[in-house]
Amino acid sequence: MNKLQFKILKKDKHCAARYGEIITPHGKISTPVFIPVGTLGAVKSMSPDELEEIGYEIILSNTYHLFLRPGDEIIKKAGGIHNFIGWKKPILTDSGGFQVMSLQKFRKITDDGIEFQSHIDGSYHFFSPEKVMQIEQNLGADIIMVLDECTPFPSSYEYAKKSADLSLKWAIRCKEEFQKSNSNQALFSIVQGSVFDDIREENAKQLLEIGFDGYAIGGLAVGEDKEDLNRIVKLLCNILFEHKPRYLMGVGTPIDLLENIEKGIDMFDCVMPTRIARNGTVYTKKGKLIIRDSEFKEDFKPIENDCNCYACKNFSRAYIRHLIKIKEILGIRLTTIHNLTFYCNLLNDIRSAIMNDNFMEFKRKFIERYRRQNGYYNTN
Amino acid sequence: MNKLQFKILKKDKHCAARYGEIITPHGKISTPVFIPVGTLGAVKSMSPDELEEIGYEIILSNTYHLFLRPGDEIIKKAGGIHNFIGWKKPILTDSGGFQVMSLQKFRKITDDGIEFQSHIDGSYHFFSPEKVMQIEQNLGADIIMVLDECTPFPSSYEYAKKSADLSLKWAIRCKEEFQKSNSNQALFSIVQGSVFDDIREENAKQLLEIGFDGYAIGGLAVGEDKEDLNRIVKLLCNILFEHKPRYLMGVGTPIDLLENIEKGIDMFDCVMPTRIARNGTVYTKKGKLIIRDSEFKEDFKPIENDCNCYACKNFSRAYIRHLIKIKEILGIRLTTIHNLTFYCNLLNDIRSAIMNDNFMEFKRKFIERYRRQNGYYNTN
Secondary structure (H helix, E strand, C coil): CCCCEEEEEEECCCCCCEEEEEEECCEEEEECEEECECCCCCCCCCCHHHHHHHCCCCEEECHHHHHHCCCHHHHHHCCCHHHHHCCCCCEEECCCHHHHHHCHHHEEEECCEEEEECCCCCCEEEECHHHHHHHHHHHCCCEEECCCCCCCCCCCHHHHHHHHHHHHHHHHHHHHHHHHCCCCCEEEEEECCCCCHHHHHHHHHHHHHHCCCEEEECCCCCCCCHHHHHHHHHHHHHHCCCCCCEEECCCCCHHHHHHHHHCCCCEEECCHHHHHHHCCEEEECCEEEECCCHHHCCCCCCCCCCCCCHHHHHCCHHHHHHHHHCCCHHHHHHHHHHHHHHHHHHHHHHHHHHHCCCHHHHHHHHHHHHCCCCCCEECC | CCCCEEEEEEECCCCCCEEEEEEECCEEEEECEEECECCCCCCCCCCHHHHHHHCCCCEEECHHHHHHCCCHHHHHHCCCHHHHHCCCCCEEECCCHHHHHHCHHHEEEECCEEEEECCCCCCEEEECHHHHHHHHHHHCCCEEECCCCCCCCCCCHHHHHHHHHHHHHHHHHHHHHHHHCCCCCEEEEEECCCCCHHHHHHHHHHHHHHCCCEEEECCCCCCCCHHHHHHHHHHHHHHCCCCCCEEECCCCCHHHHHHHHHHCCCEEECCHHHHHHHCCEEEECCEEEECCCHHHCCCCCCCCCCCCCHHHHHCCHHHHHHHHHCCCHHHHHHHHHHHHHHHHHHHHHHHHHHHCCCHHHHHHHHHHHHCCCCCCEECC
16 A cells, blocks of 8 residues: 655754655655645646646645535546546645634534535535545545544633544544545544643644544634744644654745744645735745735836746736736736745755755744845735 | 748639748748737736747737736837737737727727727827827837728718728828838738728728738628628738738637638637637537536546647546636636637648648538537537
8 A cells, every 4th residue: 555654854953844755646745845725626827737847746625615516526536636637746635624614604513523504505515524534535635634623713721622622533533434445545633722732732642642644733823823823833743743744734924834844844735825926916035025016017027036937037027017907817827836936945945954954044044034124025 | 121021832722722921020920820819918818838839929919908008118118018928929919999999988089090088097098090100119019000990880881981081091191100110010901991892992902002011801700791701801802912911800710710711811810719718618620619518527538539738638628617617717728728729720720721722621621520510519
């Protein structure tokens, strides 16, 4: 069986950052890795070729969305999600827990699972841990996630405890269902517990005891203070197995990545670089740049001089601004390519820095430059 | 000076179809040619690389739209439209006459030109023949068009006559203005006269006398019967110089191209293949196919088996349908790539057929197959 392997190739001497690789049935992923989000089976505006050319080795798709459209049965008939979407490298599917939890009005949680109404046609559906495993097996991603309740923020201690316990029960049931088939998929669990250290710790230890191929940290970047996020991640990186991938879900900005790689996180996903691209905002080493601003009307330089992306090698800020202003698809494509290249290059640089025991210095210099504000830039 | 040259390389023995090439400062164009429309400096959803890879040698941009956004002065500062949009091959700009005429409520025509209000912010502008030449020179396309009044359909004989005479006067003024600069652009004029043979004939002869680098037929495909279009094109192909390119503006369907190439037309442009692509309709050799139909939900074949385009080589009808249904940009990109490939391949096949004196047979077979209806197809 070709299941997931994780190798740590180098640990930085001066912090907990580690460089490694995850090996899946569809190929290798160098870590730390940023995973672009392809909600419905496509990273918005991108083709698989473009993602591969930028250098991405894995993408994420959303179980909830694919379950509703086109349906996991159709994807199974197509020979699985890799075949269906034409992406031959690794894929991770989330469990749909997070999406269903966002449907505030349309869901009901019981011990047995989550009842919800489709955001498209209002039809009723039920996700049990077993059902979610079946869907994710139909989709056929390399890495699949257990069903969890993404604990809302803020939550009371009592609610957070109850919620983490429920997610734990579901994780057990997911593993049981998962083990019924002789799958070459890898199953990751998700630590919950909101911002409460002892709940997080207990939840993590229980999940470690059950045993999964990797461990994600969920329920963060949902509105809590950055200090809470930092504290919880630090705490969990001390508890989660050294030799298994650690995945911080839904995070984050370039600075978030640096902060959490320092603590020992291996995997990230976030819609931000692609979402802000569609709104005409691009990353540069000196911070973000709102390319739609009139400042750039006659600025014939590329977004970033030393960037190797298709947008920067071929087009000016003025042209990209024009395209964004007129809502031309090519504009969105170019800002998306640039932002995804920015993240990919950042992760490349980070891995090199770890190889050279130079992560802390790299981080310091990157943040200093990124935060050097001027008229156009901001550094979120 | 590197001005336009037109060489006829082969005439078909059995009809007026001809295979040739137009040589411009930015390269060669094999004719008959279909020109994709890039209204605002981009063929909707496409990158310049993709257009080149499909095989296109020229694109069209709209003077009216570029004048309003980003403005011809900005494009001039960028070093011209080729630099600005990153397309290094030939470009043709229309004169804006057609667009301004579509602004029914917002324009006023005088002998001196057209006053109009921007469709974006309602600001007032005036296009005189001289002004349009200056704008098109700022844009810097390889082939530029004179300002004309695109005679509305239907028009009375009197109106059509007056309108054609006005367009003629403007053509003269355009040429005078154009000659003031030592441009390496080529200037095409546009024959008007609605569906009236004698007005068309007189207008064409007058334009030939003034002398232009090529001759377009305007004011067709605006609602008249196909027989009118066919008759006018046939008439004009007998009048217009043999040794200058003949350009039928705004046409058309695959069958329209065949019909008019037979009569001796060398150039076409039309928004149709890209526009219907965005609505989820694709061309096949057996007619059009509405890819968003539920028929294709589990159809894992490519759009067309023997098509060499990126969409057909990598993705199924089921996936493309899914993308179109969820309004994902990649869906529009794939249908656009396919339709533009379909047109490009059709023109390649047509040129080969002419080379082999086989155009009439090719046309007959193509139309027979294209019109073979079944459940899904229609043949407009």
